[in-house]
Amino acid sequence: MPVQIGQKPGHDFSRPLGLLSDCHRRIERFLAVMAKVATAGALDEDRRNALDAALRYFREAAPKHTADEEESLFPRLREVETARAELGDLERLEADHDRADRLHAEADALGMAWLQDGALPADRAARFREIAADLAELYRAHIDIEDNRLFPLAARLLPMETQQEIGREMAARRIAR
Numbered sequence: 001m002p003v004q005i006g007q008k009p010g011h012d013f014s015r016p017l018g019l020l021s022d023c024h025r026r027i028e029r030f031l032a033v034m035a036k037v038a039t040a041g042a043l044d045e046d047r048r049n050a051l052d053a054a055l056r057y058f059r060e061a062a063p064k065h066t067a068d069e070e071e072s073l074f075p076r077l078r079e080v081e082t083a084r085a086e087l088g089d090l091e092r093l094e095a096d097h098d099r100a101d102r103l104h105a106e107a108d109a110l111g112m113a114w115l116q117d118g119a120l121p122a123d124r125a126a127r128f129r130e131i132a133a134d135l136a137e138l139y140r141a142h143i144d145i146e147d148n149r150l151f152p153l154a155a156r157l158l159p160m161e162t163q164q165e166i167g168r169e170m171a172a173r174r175i176a177r
């Protein structure tokens, strides 16, 4: 199974909202890898490498994306009076992040055991498939709200200087951690 990793993002830190959407494309790509590996059965070398890369992405890189949103973007939107009508979305999105975190933690434990042992007992393999499907469904709706409602709203309401600050914080998160 060919898996692309380390693909260059389409935006840089001067366009943080575009960069956040670029991350969504990576999330979708690695979710598709997880789903494909989960349903493929035995791990050959390609699937092993693909699974390892997907688990690592969700363990190491994806939490920075969540921090970009929860620590840099959402607080700025909450400060904007005219964004208040949309704030229900922010709470829903934060709840999604928490649920995704729990599912990823469980997927990571199962996936690491799979990599280590070369096989998973049937019930644990079934649970891994179920989690991959749940995550795909969760992110489909979540990313739709972010890409199509929240980021356009942020682009409209947040001054360019604020967007630049968000970009600087995102850059720092990737150097410091």
Ligand SMILES: [Fe+2]
Pocket: 020, 024, 065, 069, 146
């Ligand atoms: Fe996101």
Ligand SMILES: [Fe+2]
Pocket: 066, 069, 093, 097, 142, 146
């Ligand atoms: Fe999000």
